[in-house]
Amino acid sequence: MNLPIRLLPGAGESFGSYLRRTAHALGTTPRMLTTSLGLTPGETNSLLLDPATTHRIAELLGLRTSEIDDLHATRWHPTVLDLRLLGHPQRLHRPWIDTLNTRFCPWCLDENGYWRLEWRLPWICTCDDHEIWLHDHCPHCGSTQRDDAWAPRATTPVSCLSCAKPLTEATPEEADLDARRRTYAGQRLLAEEDSTIAGYPVPADTALRGWRQSIAIQRTLQRDHHRHSVEHWTAHEADRALEQAWPLIDAPDPATAAAVLRRWMLAYQRPWPFSAAQVSTFILPLRHILDDVRAIWGARGP
Numbered sequence: 001m002n003l004p005i006r007l008l009p010g011a012g013e014s015f016g017s018y019l020r021r022t023a024h025a026l027g028t029t030p031r032m033l034t035t036s037l038g039l040t041p042g043e044t045n046s047l048l049l050d051p052a053t054t055h056r057i058a059e060l061l062g063l064r065t066s067e068i069d070d071l072h073a074t075r076w077h078p079t080v081l082d083l084r085l086l087g088h089p090q091r092l093h094r095p096w097i098d099t100l101n102t103r104f105c106p107w108c109l110d111e112n113g114y115w116r117l118e119w120r121l122p123w124i125c126t127c128d129d130h131e132i133w134l135h136d137h138c139p140h141c142g143s144t145q146r147d148d149a150w151a152p153r154a155t156t157p158v159s160c161l162s163c164a165k166p167l168t169e170a171t172p173e174e175a176d177l178d179a180r181r182r183t184y185a186g187q188r189l190l191a192e193e194d195s196t197i198a199g200y201p202v203p204a205d206t207a208l209r210g211w212r213q214s215i216a217i218q219r220t221l222q223r224d225h226h227r228h229s230v231e232h233w234t235a236h237e238a239d240r241a242l243e244q245a246w247p248l249i250d251a252p253d254p255a256t257a258a259a260v261l262r263r264w265m266l267a268y269q270r271p272w273p274f275s276a277a278q279v280s281t282f283i284l285p286l287r288h289i290l291d292d293v294r295a296i297w298g299a300r301g302p
């Protein structure tokens, strides 16, 4: 069986989005389409697809297997996100991606008619094309949006999965330049360009783990315990956390990074908060800096 139509995947599109568009073009529901393609619920979430299924689906959809891979988070595996760690018991080890929900840019949806895979990444907070914040909720009913093609009802590909109203009507909010710069730095990691952390040049996957660990360090020292896990922060919440950790993440050299950490420690005024076991899970550059600061801290005391 081959489908009677073949849509071209959009640049940076997700698999869930591609399936929703295909279902819409065929006048059927996403679930009817994915069931007839022999896909299970776990296989429509745009994360990863095993090679045999990829091959089979590529033939049915009239695409190359590389085009199917590009619709999935596998496009960043393992150089940016290690997807083998998806179910890891320790949250900090899991790849930093929202495994269910997706943000959206109302203007991109309006202009392109499809969803971008990078909207699944909690650290991508703004739209670089439109210089506005990404949205986390439907402007009509407040629901979060899932990036999959398991919906039992027929909606346009740019409608809310809960209330079926157009998400393109969400009010755009201009993003400030610093927030856009942070998202841009995230996109450079995705492209595996220019990745540094705390003044050390490192591979993109290490830098990204360092981003997350820097946030964890900063929040510990601020005694800031957020009720949601990082995967479910809104764009504003995620960027706020990045903004606070940014002096460490983006330090021009290790000495500056160590100075940032010392400044945070002075505000903390408590015994050293990181156990040796904890520190051993950090990436090497952060471990170096923590060890340096700790040596001084130990001599001085809080």
Ligand SMILES: [Zn+2]
Pocket: 105, 106, 107, 108, 109, 127, 128, 129, 130, 131
């Ligand atoms: Zn946009």
Ligand SMILES: [Zn+2]
Pocket: 138, 139, 140, 141, 142, 143, 160, 161, 162, 163, 164, 165
């Ligand atoms: Zn809605």
